[in-house]
Amino acid sequence: MKRKCLLILGDGMADEPIEALGKMSPLEYASTPNMDTIARNGRMGLLETVPPGFEPGSDVANLSVLGYDPALYYTGRGPLEAxxxxxxxxxxxxxxxxxxxxxxxxxxxxxxxxxxxxxxxxxxxxxxxxxxxxxxxxxxxxxxxxxxxxxxxxxxxxxxxxxxxxxxxxxxxxxxxxxxxxxxxxxxxxxxxxxxxxxxxxxxxxxxxxxxxxxxxxQTPKIPSFEEQYGRSGGMISAVDLLFGIARIAGMEVIKVPGATGYLDTNYEGKIRYALDALKWLDFVYVHVEAPDEAGHLGSLEEKVRAIERLDEVLGIALAEFDGIIAVLPDHPTPLRIKTHTSDPVPFAVLGKGHDDCGSYSEREAEKGSYGLIRGPELLPLLFTE
Known part of the structure; x- marks a missing residue:
């Protein structure tokens, strides 16, 4: 029997050590008891979401996380939003x-x-x-x-x-x-x-x-559907046209949540509630939260920490009510120092596929993870392997 899977992606959550935080990153500094629970009771690793030679955009990175190799399928951001x-x-x-x-x-x-x-x-x-x-x-x-x-x-x-x-x-x-x-x-x-x-x-x-x-x-990319790729049904929750475009081209169900803004004031709880409801009929739901990335582009440490903590808070709902596989990760770093994306590998944690010795969710802890460093398109096959 296939186990259902919930993937929570905090856009741009990853960052660098910051002097003002005692050389901690925002993920290390923020209060994230639920992400830490996933890391502590699950397994961690680093994910290379941006292949060499590609700009570290959310388009490339999210295609990669969904298992579509940008080297084969990426044609530009515009057609995905179209x-x-x-x-x-x-x-x-x-x-x-x-x-x-x-x-x-x-x-x-x-x-x-x-x-x-x-x-x-x-x-x-x-x-x-x-x-x-x-x-x-x-x-x-x-x-x-x-x-x-x-x-x-x-x-x-x-x-x-x-x-x-x-x-x-x-x-x-x-x-x-x-x-x-x-x-x-x-x-x-x-x-x-x-x-x-x-x-x-x-x-x-x-x-x-x-x-x-x-x-x-x-131009419009030609990619296999999510179901053809994995033999599973999938849904997308976001507030950003780019993510909905990827989902539509991949034949995933687009799930729109009232109050989801794509900004700092988005409906965090609504996204989790709608995801858990959709998992009653779907095998996989991808929840994309844009807020940490927006805070990174603004260069606002306070807003980035707040966005991470608000996302972590609603993760507690999933931990309490969902019995399948849960993965949490960013698509790329958006360091406050430069206010834009980088192509550095991002930390990911998976609950429900064994456990290792990581004690919390952060960039540094992920380096110790038993998954090691893997390519973006390898993540979902790893989650779906029974």
């Missing part, structure tokens, strides 16, 4: 993730335009679409939106969260689609300059959305 939004791409369409950002005096001031609301983003994109007739724009959640370039050739571009505080000139799109993408950015700056949405945000002391920033474009 799938989530129900946007069907033609064979020669290139879908780009398209942030609303704040750029002042040629410097990337904020990669999210102050975490602009979805409603405000929709108004801005509606006005911009009227001015850009050669591309298709799709508003998403908050600052996370989509630009589809028809008959595209591709372009390399830098994630805006990687260049906060830096001049943008050397990070603008490069490659075959660069001219049209830069043109779209210039038009957006003109359309947004005196837009009512931005005037209201400025009046409230909030970051205005001064421009769009297209990045990580690609």
């Amino acid at each position: 799938a989530s939004m129900g946007v069907d791409l033609a064979e020669d369409d290139i879908a780009y993730r398209c942030n609303l950002v704040t750029i002042r005096d040629g410097v990337m001031e904020d990669f999210s335009a102050g975490h602009i609301s979805s409603e405000e983003g929709m108004e801005l994109f509606s006005s911009l679409q009227e001015a850009l007739t050669d591309v298709s724009l799709y508003p998403g959640i908050s600052y996370r939106n989509l630009l589809v370039l028809h008959h595209g050739k591709g372009s390399s571009s830098t994630p805006p969260h990687d260049i906060v505080g830096q001049p943008i000139r050397s990070y603008l799109p490069k490659g075959a689609d660069a001219d049209i993408l830069c043109h779209c950015m210039e038009v957006s700056a003109e359309v947004f300059a005196d837009h009512p949405v931005n005037l209201k945000r400025i009046e409230k002391g909030q970051f205005p959305a001064t421009s769009i920033w297209p990045w990580s474009g690609g």
Whole structure:
């Protein structure tokens, strides 16, 4: 009989030793009795979620954790988000993730335009679409939106969260689609300059959305379904289009939770409750929590520790009510020192597959784990092996 499995992923939880914490990482410093219970009564190891040569994005890392080798299946973040939004791409369409950002005096001031609301983003994109007739724009959640370039050739571009505080000139799109993408950015700056949405945000002391920033474009990947891959049914809980897109392409059930925001104020308990309910009919549920990553990008130690502790608190519900296999891990580190992702291996702990001598859940303890260092796509086969 197959044992059911719950995977809890705290996006960007892993970090580095921090002087202000007595050279502890946020995971070591935070109060995490439930993660520690999983580590103490289970087994630990380190997971290489970002293969050599790949940028350490959540797209690459989460594909890897789900067992899809990025070297075989990754084409870009844009098409994954297009799938989530129900946007069907033609064979020669290139879908780009398209942030609303704040750029002042040629410097990337904020990669999210102050975490602009979805409603405000929709108004801005509606006005911009009227001015850009050669591309298709799709508003998403908050600052996370989509630009589809028809008959595209591709372009390399830098994630805006990687260049906060830096001049943008050397990070603008490069490659075959660069001219049209830069043109779209210039038009957006003109359309947004005196837009009512931005005037209201400025009046409230909030970051205005001064421009769009297209990045990580690609065509729809062709991947085997989750059930074909593992012979099991799977579900995805998140608040981020990227994760829903991966799930839809993989044929997993998309489970939306009221109050799940993709930010620091997300509905932590609701995600666990919905996951436990879904496990009544599904074999596997993947719960993605974005909050630690957002805190990492903000460079806020206080918020990162709080996000980790809030996630740990609701893990107690799973420990009390679920009798299957539980795994906990990040997808990648988001160190507060640099406010962006790294490709370092992440700590993972598994309850229900034996135990080793680790005493708590952290990066350093994981180095002692009996699983050792394994590649991302090896994790789920390990969990599913009876």
